[in-house]
Amino acid sequence: MRLAMEVLILGMHRSGTSLVSGIINKLGIFGGEEEALGRSGEWNPKGYWEFRKLTQANNRILALLGKRWDRVAGIDDALFIQHGQKIASICEGLAPAFAKFAEQGDWAIKDPRMCLLLPAWRDYFRSPLAVLVVRDPVEVAISLNKRNQMPLTVGVALWEAYMRSALRHSQGMPRILVDYNALLQEPGHKIQTLHGKLAEHGVEVSAMTEEIIGFVDSALYRSRNRDLDSKALLNGRQAELYERLREESLEPGIETVSAGGIEALELYGKAFPEISGWERKWLHLSKYLRRDQE
Numbered sequence: 001m002r003l004a005m006e007v008l009i010l011g012m013h014r015s016g017t018s019l020v021s022g023i024i025n026k027l028g029i030f031g032g033e034e035e036a037l038g039r040s041g042e043w044n045p046k047g048y049w050e051f052r053k054l055t056q057a058n059n060r061i062l063a064l065l066g067k068r069w070d071r072v073a074g075i076d077d078a079l080f081i082q083h084g085q086k087i088a089s090i091c092e093g094l095a096p097a098f099a100k101f102a103e104q105g106d107w108a109i110k111d112p113r114m115c116l117l118l119p120a121w122r123d124y125f126r127s128p129l130a131v132l133v134v135r136d137p138v139e140v141a142i143s144l145n146k147r148n149q150m151p152l153t154v155g156v157a158l159w160e161a162y163m164r165s166a167l168r169h170s171q172g173m174p175r176i177l178v179d180y181n182a183l184l185q186e187p188g189h190k191i192q193t194l195h196g197k198l199a200e201h202g203v204e205v206s207a208m209t210e211e212i213i214g215f216v217d218s219a220l221y222r223s224r225n226r227d228l229d230s231k232a233l234l235n236g237r238q239a240e241l242y243e244r245l246r247e248e249s250l251e252p253g254i255e256t257v258s259a260g261g262i263e264a265l266e267l268y269g270k271a272f273p274e275i276s277g278w279e280r281k282w283l284h285l286s287k288y289l290r291r292d293q294e
Contacts, residue, residue, distance in 0.1 A: 003126050003127040004101075004102040004104075004105055004106050004107060004126075004127065005106040005107075005127045005128070005129055005201075005202060005203050006098075006106075006107060006108070006109070006125045006126070006127060006128045006129070007024060007029055007106065007107070007108035007109075007128075007129050007131060007198070007203060008108075008109060008110075008114060008118075008125070008128055008129065008130050008131065008170070008173075009021045009024065009108060009109070009110035009131045009133065010112075010114055010115050010118075010130055010131065010132050010133065010166040010170065011112060011115070011132060011133030011134065011135070011162070011163075011166070011180075012112055012115065012135070012137075012140055012158065012159045012162040012163060013069065013112045013140075013144070013158075013162075014135070014139075014140045014143035014144055014147070015112070015133050015134065015135040015140055015159070015180055016133050016135050016178075016180030016183065016184075017110050017112055017133045018049050018050070018110070019180070019183070019215075019216065020110075020131060020133050020178050020180075020183070020194075021049035021050065021108065021110035022049045022215055023191060023194065023212060023215060023216070024108050024131070024194075024198075025049060025108065026211070026212045026215060027194075027195060027198070027205045027206055027208075027212065028204070028205055028206030029106050029107060029108045029198075029203065029204075029205065030101060030104035030105065030106070030107040030108070031049060031051065031107065031108045031109065031110070049110055050109070050110045050111050051097070051109055051110075051111070053094060053097060054094060054109055054111050054114075055111050055113070057090050057091065057093065057094055058111055058113040058114065058117050059113070060090050061087055061090055061091075061117055061120055062113065062116075062117070064083050064086055064087065064090070065079050065083060069112070069113055070148070070150070070154075070158060070268075071265075071268070071269045072116060072158065072161050072162075072265060073262065073265040073266045073268075073269050075116055075165075077119070080119050080120060087120045088120075090120075091120055091121060091124060094124070095124060098124055105204060106203050106204050112162065114166075115162040115163070115165045115166035115169070116161075116162065116165050118165075118166070118169035118170065119169055122169075128173050129173060129174050129175070129176070129198075129201050129203065130166070130170040130173045130174070130175045130176070131175075131176045131178060131194075132163075132166055132167070132170070132175060132176070132177050132178070132245075132250075133178045133180055134163065134177060134178070134179055134180065134242070134245040134246070135179075135180040135181060136181055136230075136242070137155075137156045137159040137160070137230075137233075137234065137238065137242055138152075138156065138230050138233050138234070139181075140155055140156070140158075140159045141153075141154075141155025141156045141159065141233065142155075143155075144158070150268075151264075151268070152233055153233065153264045154264050154265065154267075154268045156233055156234060156238060156261075156264075157238075157257070157260070157261040157262075157264035157265050157268075158265070159238075160237075160238050160241060160257055160258060160261045161257050161261060161265060163241060163245065164241065164255040164256065164257055165255075167250070167253070167255050168255040171252065174201045175250055176194065176197045176198070176201070177245065177248045177250065178190070178194060179245075179246060179248075183216065184216065184218050185218075187213050187216035187218075188213045191208070191212060191213055191216070192208060195208055235258055235260040235261070236258075237254075237258035237260075237261075238258060238260075238261065241253070
């Protein structure tokens, strides 16, 4: 009996993972019932296309590690081992949902936090395929600066940490790279390429339609890098990583964050409490809110 394939959409926040997730869903790959997916909003007018219970679980895991999506310095294998039992308990809560997804055939999930937390979930995937979404890191930083008032160097460092983590933890899986910038410039060609690569890897995809191509709205291409000098914002290793991804090179590289990236993340983390009191209370309350939604 053929195993249902799990399509894992990985990429940094503000990198186009929502767009790619929407396209993959429209190609007939199940991503959850509509009411269980994140609603559209100011920053994602066409929807987030992410299973809310997975996002909630990942936020709980990050809080357990004393981290947050934007405070990731120091996440390493030792932390996963130290908190392994509690992490497993959180993950186990989604096992029934994943089993239901598999009943629909091949299925997909998307949450940028999966770049960091994939080691916690690997045992729950039997036939995974990683779709890595890459965007110009300066544009990611510009978008984060607009949305979160985050310093540009921190945004670039976060992009580096997420992408290196995704590359490291997805080794051994079949992988597909999607260039967000190229997708917006040539949607028809790039979606056709994605469709072909998914099919080559054995994913059951529906036929291409004009509606799927029309899902890409270039008018939503915001935070373009028109004025900033990328060379001034990226250090050598960050620039090398972006170039490697643009060339679709997935050969194993040095997937540790650059010294400059680590420094930026550590300084940013020290500027704020790791997890504030109200965040801990919200996470505690959210357990009861989730029970009402189940």
